[in-house]
Amino acid sequence: EVQLVQSGAEVKKPGESLRISCKGSGYSFTSYWISWVRQMPGKGLEWMGNIDPSDSYTNYSPSFQGHVTISADKSISTAYLQWSSLKASDTAMYYCARRIAARGYYVMDVWGQGTTVTVSS
């Protein structure tokens, strides 16, 4: 079964750093890009960026460029999303998703269960 399993909920203080993870299984991890998507409380979905786990090439939404870092360790089939200095406005649910690109289609076909990040003093 193809799965993305994300790390557990986090509660942090403003200014702290954080890295959350997304582990793929049931497929060739390096054959598909991983996307990260933010969902703030009661709001819609926002695409943050992608990573190609085969070579760690990344691209970011302009809205998130410079605010987060996406990385991957293909040896353990895991992608990461990290912050160096959290803000209260980073409080949200974060999803990773497998991006497929086939026959001209680019979509997210498998999603992780989500990681809740709460930033509060």
Place this chain on the structure above:
Amino acid sequence: EIVLTQSPGTLSLSPGERATLSCRASQSVSSSYLAWYQQKPGQAPRLLIYGASSRATGIPDRFSGSGSGTDFSLTISRLEPEDFAVYYCQLYGSSLFTFGPGTKVDIK
């Protein structure tokens, strides 16, 4: 930057009724890059439709997508209780993804 708008914001219908959701792009886009997702409370989104009109694996045939250019739609032919959820359209372009703001389909 292409902006997606979805209408209506909320659609209140009864089980068995037909739902038609709209997604409009601020400029003409390739239908290959238009997808629809469903999100139920407390769950991750699920891919429903890709390429504007192709159902993803395991999606019931009561879900259908159509459209081209700037105007796309998702139709649920007969609402089942499990279909009450939020629906997002998504566009891929210039190596970036954009989501629409979503349409909530709730029980009337």
